[in-house]
Amino acid sequence: METVRQTLRKRILRKKIKNVNVLYDRIVESDLEEFKKNLIGLEFTDILRKGKWLIFEIGDYYLCSHLRMEGKYFIKDDTEEIAKHEHIIFTFEDGTDLRYHDTRKFGRMNLVLKDKLDTVEGVRKQGIEPIDPSLSKEYLYENFKSRKLPMKTLLLDQTIISGLGNIYADEVLFAAGINPVKLGTEISMDECDRIVESSNSIIKEAIKCGGTTIRSYTSSLGVTGRFQQNLMVHKRENEECKVCGTIIKRIVVGGRSTYYCEKCQK
DNA sequence: AGTGCGACCCGAACGC
DNA sequence: TGCGTTCGGGTCGCAC
Secondary structure (H helix, E strand, O other): OHHHHHHHHHHHOOOEEEEEEEOOHHHEOOOHHHHHHHOOOOEEEEEEEEOOEEEEEEOOEEEEEEOOOOEEEEEEEOOOOOOOOEEEEEEEOOOEEEEEEEOOOOOEEEEEEHHHHHHOHHHHOOOEOOOOOOOOHHHHHHHHOOOOOEHHHHHOOOOOEOOOOHHHHHHHHHHHOOOOOOEHHHOOHHHHHHHHHHHHHHHHHHHHOOOOOOOOOOOHHHOOOOHHHHOOOOOOOOOEOOOOOOEOEEEEEOOEEEEEOOOOOO
8 A cells, every 4th residue: 555655646646636537436435426526626735644545635635545455546548448447537637547446346435624534434543553663562462462363363453553454464473473363362572572573574675565466467556566575474375484394374364364384373 | 342254346266 | 268156455334
């Protein structure tokens, strides 16, 4: 998401919106008519990010956008035909479009006045980012110690740590040497410290790499990440652990595919 | 209150 | 150059 933010930021700021075309209503959670009308004539002035939410600054508003599993943004000439799965189209006065593409239609957008940002529940409830220095072992310990849920599930809880998805959660647990099914109630202060360190270094490195692209087709704006080369466990079922050679296992935790090394992760 | 699980969608990958 | 089934980079709501 940070890669998407940085790339988009270079390409769409200071361009006046001439038209907004919504082809699939349910993506827009805020009032649809306001969404279609209020953005016309305005320019994006900045793009922020909170966890996996992109937050476009525009006039008196924030446009909050969550891409969920497969949402992507493309910039195209406005003369190009609308492709399948392009659901929301912002047309700029310079003849280009910003197009939101989402195969599974899971993504969501909310247009809110700036002082109402907290009314977007998902945005408001975000926890602390791995790259935020205020993420501490004490904070994690307090949030984990009473929870009878597997650590894998707790790392995916965006209200505790903000921004870890299924890939990075597996990688953080591997780097921290923690078994994904270990319960929050069983976790030590030292393990929390390792989660702070691992999540910070993994996310920083992933941002440097331009993110992770697993499925081989074009990602947002045609940008392809390189972090998949650094993956130690995720999507590596039946392959050897790069540290100890043990065969990587795949299990399901909280309904999510989970990859781990049973020797390295106790 | 906290936890488990189906729903939301669709295409790709898989099994036969 | 089949066809049905399963699975998934995420989150929410509902049942228990």
